Amino acid sequence: MLRSLTALTLLLSSALSAAAADDWISYANARFGYVLDIPPGFELQSQGDNGDGASFQANDNGATLSVFGSTLLDGDFETDVNERIGVERDGSWRIAYSRVTAAWASFSGVRGEEVFYTRAIALCDGSAAYFRLQYRKSRLTSFDGVISRMAEALRPSEGCQHPPIAAVAGEAPN
Template identity: 50%
Template sequence: MRHALLLIAALSVSSPALAADDWTRYSNPRFGYSAAVPPGFTLQQEADNGDGATFRADDGRSELSIYGTTVEGGEFAGEARKRIDRDRARGWTITYDKVTEGWASYSGSRTADVLYVRGIALCDGNAAYFRLRYPRDALKRFDGVIGRMVKSLRLATGCDRAPQKAPGAAPN
């Protein structure tokens, strides 16, 4: 019995959602947001324009994008709904969506993959998003990961300044 409890404890600690020490933080100075990156995800590429970054799971089966964007017309909820519509047009079956003036979340599936997207309104008509695509057979494993990521996506600085310009880009 004691060995079984030790095994259960060891497996619990190795779960991505519970292994707090293995999480890293991605911060974006251009848009002033940050988000937690789960263990087992490695930076693949940072956007040339300074918007965000893409991470890939070590097993190659999952991908995470974290990025900022300027909201067309400055209306976050409408822009978030357009993103949902674009993903539907790309073949994702959206099974959950919730859009408010300050945040939006939606999820769905396509063939063997699951998609979860979370966005928050930032200052000055901007928004930050994370987009996580992972295999359907890892659904339970990613539940805790998504919960932690949702809580972690936040404004990294106050709203007293505009986002920085992209490297080499024209002013916003």
């Protein structure tokens, strides 16, 4: 009986997890040519007038999500990312983690009771795609899975003819 109950519980939790995964929506940006999965509960707040991205907010927990593309000055992805890290530092964020490669970057920071995580990928034609998720420090562990999925889902659109250099095998993407 206990085995049957355990098996049923596992089956139901798997089904619920699969259903929850279906609540994610795909955001595609035609101007810069990137795609990102947006987590359940995040509602569109605004879109950039120039078509570079959008802002979302989760009303149940106060988290905010910015998704945007950027034209790279001189086509240098790593310089663009490092400049953005500097802007975060100038905004009184303590950078807790950063990893910058020629193809992707991830960095996060802490300021008071707030945390942010940013992921970026190099795109074709000298541009990049970013997302920045900001949330309360008390929700840190609840966003781990969300961030992992989003980091994996941020990708160039299918029209990208020259995808960026892939991360070295075995390296964590975030």
